[in-house]
Amino acid sequence: MIRYQGGSLEAFQEIYAELAGAVRRYLAHLAGGAQIADDLLQETFLQMHRSRAAYNPAYAVRPWVFGLARNVVLMNRRAARRWAQVHESREELPDFAVFPEADRLGSRDEIRRGMASLSADQTEALLLHHEWGFSFDEIAGMLGISAAAARARASRGMADLRVALNSLQRARA
Amino acid sequence: MIDRSPKPPEALMRVIAQDLRPVKPSPRPLRLVLRAAPLALLVSSLVLLATGVRGDSGILGPLLTWGASAAQFTLAIVLVWVAAHESMPAGRLPKETVYSTAAAALLMVVAITLSTFSLSPAGSTLRIAGALPVPPWIADLACGIGSTVAGGMLVLLFTWIFRNSLATRPTIAGALYGAGAGLAINAGWRIACPFPTLRHTLGAHGTAIVATVLLGALIGRLLGSGRTKSRTANNI
Numbered sequence: 552m553i554r555y556q557g558g559s560l561e562a563f564q565e566i567y568a569e570l571a572g573a574v575r576r577y578l579a580h581l582a583g584g585a586q587i588a589d590d591l592l593q594e595t596f597l598q599m600h601r602s603r604a605a606y607n608p609a610y611a612v613r614p615w616v617f618g619l620a621r622n623v624v625l626m627n628r629r630a631a632r633r634w635a636q637v638h639e640s641r642e643e644l645p646d647f648a649v650f651p652e653a654d655r656l657g658s659r660d661e662i663r664r665g666m667a668s669l670s671a672d673q674t675e676a677l678l679l680h681h682e683w684g685f686s687f688d689e690i691a692g693m694l695g696i697s698a699a700a701a702r703a704r705a706s707r708g709m710a711d712l713r714v715a716l717n718s719l720q721r722a723r724a
Numbered sequence: 725m726i727d728r729s730p731k732p733p734e735a736l737m738r739v740i741a742q743d744l745r746p747v748k749p750s751p752r753p754l755r756l757v758l759r760a761a762p763l764a765l766l767v768s769s770l771v772l773l774a775t776g777v778r779g780d781s782g783i784l785g786p787l788l789t790w791g792a793s794a795a796q797f798t799l800a801i802v803l804v805w806v807a808a809h810e811s812m813p814a815g816r817l818p819k820e821t822v823y824s825t826a827a828a829a830l831l832m833v834v835a836i837t838l839s840t841f842s843l844s845p846a847g848s849t850l851r852i853a854g855a856l857p858v859p860p861w862i863a864d865l866a867c868g869i870g871s872t873v874a875g876g877m878l879v880l881l882f883t884w885i886f887r888n889s890l891a892t893r894p895t896i897a898g899a900l901y902g903a904g905a906g907l908a909i910n911a912g913w914r915i916a917c918p919f920p921t922l923r924h925t926l927g928a929h930g931t932a933i934v935a936t937v938l939l940g941a942l943i944g945r946l947l948g949s950g951r952t953k954s955r956t957a958n959n960i
Contacts, residue, residue: 571732572730596736600743607749695817695819
């Protein structure tokens with residue numbers, strides 16, 4: 552990031568190559584669709600470029616870019632009132648990797664269904680911690696909550712996911 | 725071996741390549757705010773240089789005259805620091821901290837106003853007012869407009885400092901630094917103003933603080949909505 556702030560195009564490409572995949576999945580989760588995620592991904596990196604002076608090297612790049620991606624989704628949601636449309640048009644469950652802690656609890660499809668039953672706050676905290684590996688302090692900085700609240704959201708999310716998966720498995724049996 | 729790492733689209737690369745001038749990294753929020761503090765103190769003290777210390781400062785004592793203003797100025801800087809954190813995508817403070825700081829600022833202003841009013845009652849106020857060549861309503865206007873203009877100048881300074889703000893809630897961030905500007909100006913203005921009546925304090929000084937909060941919120945909102953339009957403007 553420091554090289555990028557110094558004017559290196561290669562450094563930007565490296566950051567993109569390193570983060571674009573994970574940021575896209577995060578955007579798909581937040582916005583509820585792969586197509587809009589591609590759109591928002593470009594917007595996130597454009598915002599990153601325009602605001603590269605706002606980055607302080609004392610902080611980690613990854614949570615900064617993820618926070619920026621979240622910011623872009625929220626701003627777009629407000630500006631274009633797209634959020635309602637996204638939810639109205641959401642036909643399929645969001646696609647995300649099944650993180651190791653959840654993998655042993657059920658099939659991929661069951662876990663996706665179970666995740667869909669969680670609150671948006673719980674799902675976000677759960678994914679940020681378990682899928683993208685952020686610490687609770689980093690999640691707290693991104694979401695504007697305390698680290699304890701981030702931990703509570705993720706652990707309650709995991710507990711609720713277990714309950715949801717048990718119900719699904721019982722119903723299937 | 726095939727490189728499967730994602731590549732930026734051509735349109736995005738074009739925009740990036742057009743503007744690759746080196747930029748100076750932003751300082752940490754505390755350093756950013758401490759840089760602005762001396763200028764805020766200067767703008768806040770201008771009225772003192774023009775009119776001098778209030779006539780009833782002897783009744784109030786140094787703690788309520790200078791100490792209360794110092795505490796209020798410090799809280800103003802804390803509000804700007806909270807706004808600086810709010811402007812970072814990965815450095816936000818918990819919502820409870822943000823709202824409790826804003827509530828503490830409001831309570832402090834009310835407490836200082838009431839303490840000042842109780843120690844400098846209307847009798848001595850009127851004596852002091854009688855010694856002034858202007859009627860109270862002109863003093864109301866002078867304090868209201870003067871501190872709003874000074875607060876507005878400080879809001880513009882903070883807007884420039886936060887020009888790269890990436891706040892998720894830009895209106896809240898703007899309102900916070902607007903409140904910081906209002907409180908900082910009021911910290912200086914209250915030492916100079918000889919009218920501690922509740923009507924004057926709420927009507928003139930209170931309105932000025934509310935005006936800077938609204939101005940900050942409005943600017944924050946405009947800057948926030950301007951960011952969302954940037955992509956369309958770049959045709960990506």
